[in-house]
Amino acid sequence: MGWAGKLAGAALACGAVGLAAFWLLTEPRRLAAETIAELGAGDATRGERIFWAGGCVSCHARPGAEGDARLELAGGLKLATAFGTFTAPNISTDPQDGIGGWSMQDFANAMMRGVAPDGSHLYPSFPYTSYVRMEPADVGDLYAYMRTLPAISGRSPDHELSFPFNVRRGLGLWKLLFLSDEPVIALPGDATETQLLGRYLVEGPGHCGECHTPRGIIGGPDKSRWLSGAVAAEEGEGVVPNITSGEGGIGSWSEADIASYLETGFTPEFDSVGGSMADVQRNMARLRPEDREAIAAYLKTIPPHPNGYPARAPSGG
Incomplete structure (x- = not known):
């Protein structure tokens, strides 16, 4: 094999190693079993306090909603950033368009790790970089309270992002830098x-x-x-x-x-x-x-x- 072939082979090998390293470093990381156990059974009464502390309605209620309509978490708020426009999703108890089909474990992984039930990374327009510092029992209580809220049909529009920000896998590297539960x-x-x-x-x-x-x-x-x-x-x-x-x-x-x-x-x-x-x-x-x-x-x-x-x-x- 000539030097050109050897060089090409070396480049391919380096590329394969780099791709494998990227894939491992960007792997979505879910909560440990012991943390899941700390979620508890969830108490909706306690969870209401966490709901207001977390300001869930500020992003996930319909824009301009007032009164009891603020508890209809249909999403739709648009957040314009340098990386594109993010749209707050429906997080009501609707099983198709919201998160009504999520388990408490699904919910906790989204809140504290920024990982969706399908294993994909969530964008940090959802502030899991703060929620990672929450007590698991509070997350369990919040889940219990949100289960009491109305189911609202209708999916929010997709985020409007261009390459490379539309590649969710790359968020794994971002999380290595910025996702920490330390005060x-x-x-x-x-x-x-x-x-x-x-x-x-x-x-x-x-x-x-x-x-x-x-x-x-x-x-x-x-x-x-x-x-x-x-x-x-x-x-x-x-x-x-x-x-x-x-x-x-x-x-x-x-x-x-x-x-x-x-x-x-x-x-x-x-x-x-x-x-x-x-x-x-x-x-x-x-x-x-x-x-x-x-x-x-x-x-x-x-x-x-x-x-x-x-x-x-x-x-x-």
Whole structure:
């Protein structure tokens, strides 16, 4: 065999090894058996609290839904990003168009590993990078509560993604970088139970960092600037605010101010909540007072950061 043939053979061999390595590294990884056992039987009463903490209606209710219609989780909300447009799916109990046919194990793998029942990767527009930090029993309770909600027919449109973002298998590499159940903020050993609960609610089911933390070029959260604010949309001048004590943040707010804002929607200056946060605040108002107080206590422990979004030019001429 000549040198050209040997070179071609070597290239083919390297390609085969590379493909095999890619396939192994991107394999969807499901929950371990011991974690599945911790899901428990599920308690719908407890699960309702987790449902509101997780803000499920904010993405999965029909856009503009009010009142009891917010519990009709038909999906349809479109999320425009640099990678394409994601559409929130139907997660009602409809067995064909929703998730009514999912087992608790299916649900937990989606929530905590971003893996669909068919074994494919889910896109991180679904915030499993936060839900991975949830207690399995809370996931089981959430599943039990969601089983009590109405079945709504009708599938949401597919995501609108171009190559290579439409190749789900590649998300396995993304998960290796960004899917971790470790806390973002290491609280001191003498942290109070209130602060620890707040960390759990903010970093886990509340997934506050998904919107309030800036992201890198491949869409992963920049945890070194945790909760420092971010660009809200690829077009326009919308921003998600800095909720640390850094310049531009909420350092002047007391814990009582934060808890009151989450309950009432009014800032210490008596401005009212607006934008997409208005819907989030309505969810937070459904929590226990001690939950809102815990969130406030945790936020006051966050290291201060300057605004995590580019400075905006002043308006006017």
